[in-house]
Structure formats: structure tokens, C-alpha cells
Amino acid sequence: MKAFSYERVDSAEAAARAVVERPGAKFIAGGTNLLDLMKIQVEAPAHLVDVNRVPDLARIEQTPAGGLRIGTLVRNSDLAADARVREHYPVLARALLAGASAQLRNKATTGGNLLQRTRCYYFYDPARPCNKRAPGSGCSARGGFNRNAAVLGASEDCIATHPSDMAVALRALDAQVETVSAQGGRRVIPIADFHRLPEDRPQQDTNLRADEFITAVELPPPLPGVHLYRKVRDRASYAFALVSLAAVIELREGAVASARLAFGGLAHKPWRVEAAEALLRGAGDPRERVEAAADAVLQGARGQGHNDFKIPLARRVLAGVVAEALGR
Structure with missing residues (x-):
């Protein structure tokens, strides 16, 4: 792991500003994916911005429309155990419980789950070419061991898959992702438009802007069925x-x-x-x-x-x- 600097922030806007102001900076909350990648130097952020102390981001609240607003710092285990989620959005609870281990779910956050990187074997191997890790270097999964690779939406540059179980359930529910920018601007992104296909920019997993920080995920009113x-x-x-x-x-x-x-x-x-x-x-x-x-x-x-x-x-x-x- 390479050396890095570290700071804690106390607001969502400050988190977004801190990443913009420090080239090579990354947010950290649970760190269940980022720290693994840092250990093998697939990720080597020069600066970490700890968002765990930003107030009000670990709440699950009812919305005026009758849905749920899930703060970005809500842990996966807490979300899966919430009585409202279990009763009205059981597909989400089941997807969360199907992911990772109990220990990881206790640390992993809602926002971090959405932003986790692919588990392609070659993305995790710095000795092998990977366009997602090093754009323009090539895709080792093509012609390599590609058991977990994509069969839909792939490109010549990348055949990786997104690993999240939670995100799949959120797509079925038509969730929306709320963000704040460094200037305080708010944006709502439909989950259908949040993640992107690799095309010729496989290094870009989402349509988040560089100055945006996820604050919450909103669910619609409960769906019958x-x-x-x-x-x-x-x-x-x-x-x-x-x-x-x-x-x-x-x-x-x-x-x-x-x-x-x-x-x-x-x-x-x-x-x-x-x-x-x-x-x-x-x-x-x-x-x-x-x-x-x-x-x-x-x-x-x-x-x-x-x-x-x-x-x-x-x-x-x-x-x-x-x-x-x-x-x-």
C-alpha cells in the first residue's frame, strides 16, 4: 500500500470539495472494497476523505410520497434488517443478505456498494493488461479465463461485470440516487442511468461527475406483487x-x-x-x-x-x- 494523506469532513458539500481540491483523492466510508484494492495497488489514492462523521447520512426515513430515503452511510446489514425494508421491499433485503459476509455487511455502506469496482480477475492483477485499470493497455479477459465476464453490453475494450447484488434489486425497484456537488448543487439520477456500459471508457463505472458525492438512495412507494x-x-x-x-x-x-x-x-x-x-x-x-x-x-x-x-x-x-x- 502506498502512503496517503487523510482527513475527516463534517458535511456532504465539504466531502465533494475535498475530493475536487486534492488530485488523486478518494472517499472512504466502510472501505470494504477500496482498502482491498489499495493493498494490491490497483487503487493508490494520494488522499483519503473520511465521510463517516457527516451527520444525517446513516438514516432510513419515510418520504412524503410514501417511499424510503436511505442515507449513503446506512450499513448493508442495517438496511437488510430494517422492518420497513423487510416488509415492503423484501427483494432488496434478500439481495443484500445474498451479498458478501455478515462481517462485510456490517461495514459496507449503501453508497459504497453502488460504487464498488468489478471483480474481474485481471482487474485485480496489476501484472496483466486491463483497460479498466490502465486505459489503452488491453483486455486480458478476452482470450483469458473469463468465467465471470459479461455476455451483454460488453465492448471490445472491456467485458467486466458489475458485482453488486444491492444494485440489481434497486434497478428492479426503479430507485433514484441523490447527489450533492462541491458547490452545493443537488442532482437526482435514476438508477437506470447511474451505472454505465464500458464502451470505449471502461475505467468509468458510473455517470457521477468528478465533483459529486452520493448522499442517499430513494425508493418509490412499495410495489405490489x-x-x-x-x-x-x-x-x-x-x-x-x-x-x-x-x-x-x-x-x-x-x-x-x-x-x-x-x-x-x-x-x-x-x-x-x-x-x-x-x-x-x-x-x-x-x-x-x-x-x-x-x-x-x-x-x-x-x-x-x-x-x-x-x-x-x-x-x-x-x-x-x-x-x-x-x-x-
Whole structure:
């Protein structure tokens, strides 16, 4: 780990200013991802801005519209255990509990979870070329061991996936991300627009501006229907998703009235295709329409060799979640 300077701030605006004023600065809260990357010098910030003492950012509050506002410093374990989340947004609670370990969930924050970096093997190996780590150096995952790589939305420069379980559930719920800038300006970013595909800038994971700091995530009023989160991984715990699916499916007399489907493990961001959701809606047994919905989700999917299995696996995960929703 390289040497760095350190400061604590007491407001969100001060946090944003501190990072702008100090080149090479990074925010730190739980540090569950950043510190790992610093130890292997994939990340080498010259300055750390500790935001843990910024007041009012560790609260979960009801919004005037009937949703929830989740402060950026709310720990993953506290969010998953909150009675309002468990009752009204169970897909989010289940996604959080499927991620990491209990110890990490006790430290990891809402904002940090959204900003965590890919777990691509080559991103974590400074000895190998990686466009996300060193733009222009090449993508070792292409032609390398790419079992956890993307099959959707990838580019010639990067085939990495986003690792968050929480973000997948937030995409199904149509959450919004609140930010503040160094000048005090406020912005609300739909979760659909928060993360970005790699294209020719794989080093840029999100559409946050350099002077912005996440203050909260807002959930809409509770959504009717069955909330499900299914995660397929190599181990029963403490493993990232090969394929995951956050689903909110509303049934009326055995028919699908509405469906929200967000996949993880398939792309550089949570993957949601509204055309697939529309194909599930309507009278009759929705299981007869699962293949058509899966076709819509996987349009343009392309395996890289070791990860070819993700394409049929995504189909089976969707079929299983629909069958489970009908069973409930």
C-alpha cells in the first residue's frame, strides 16, 4: 500500500470539495472494497476523505410520497434488517443478505456498494493488461479465463461485470440516487442511468461527475406483487453472482399484471429489458411466455468461451423465478 494523506469532513458539500481540491483523492466510508484494492495497488489514492462523521447520512426515513430515503452511510446489514425494508421491499433485503459476509455487511455502506469496482480477475492483477485499470493497455479477459465476464453490453475494450447484488434489486425497484456537488448543487439520477456500459471508457463505472458525492438512495412507494431474488454462484455464500435476478411480479387470478426483472452477473451494470417484462404480462400461463421473455433479455448476448454457460443459465433462472412466483 502506498502512503496517503487523510482527513475527516463534517458535511456532504465539504466531502465533494475535498475530493475536487486534492488530485488523486478518494472517499472512504466502510472501505470494504477500496482498502482491498489499495493493498494490491490497483487503487493508490494520494488522499483519503473520511465521510463517516457527516451527520444525517446513516438514516432510513419515510418520504412524503410514501417511499424510503436511505442515507449513503446506512450499513448493508442495517438496511437488510430494517422492518420497513423487510416488509415492503423484501427483494432488496434478500439481495443484500445474498451479498458478501455478515462481517462485510456490517461495514459496507449503501453508497459504497453502488460504487464498488468489478471483480474481474485481471482487474485485480496489476501484472496483466486491463483497460479498466490502465486505459489503452488491453483486455486480458478476452482470450483469458473469463468465467465471470459479461455476455451483454460488453465492448471490445472491456467485458467486466458489475458485482453488486444491492444494485440489481434497486434497478428492479426503479430507485433514484441523490447527489450533492462541491458547490452545493443537488442532482437526482435514476438508477437506470447511474451505472454505465464500458464502451470505449471502461475505467468509468458510473455517470457521477468528478465533483459529486452520493448522499442517499430513494425508493418509490412499495410495489405490489411477489418480491424474489435468486442468485446462482459457485459457492453457497460469499461468492459473486454468475447470474442473479431481482423480480417483482404482480399476479391477478393466475395472470401476470406487472413484472419487473433486473439481472445481475450478465453486464457492466444491472440489466433490465422492459420489452421482456411486457412479454410476461397478460392472461394465460406466463410460463408459456418465458422463452420469449428470455429471448428479449438476451438479445445480442455473446459468450467469451468460459462464460458461454451464462446464456442458458439466465433462461433457467428466469423460468425458475416465474415458477416460484406462481407457486406463491
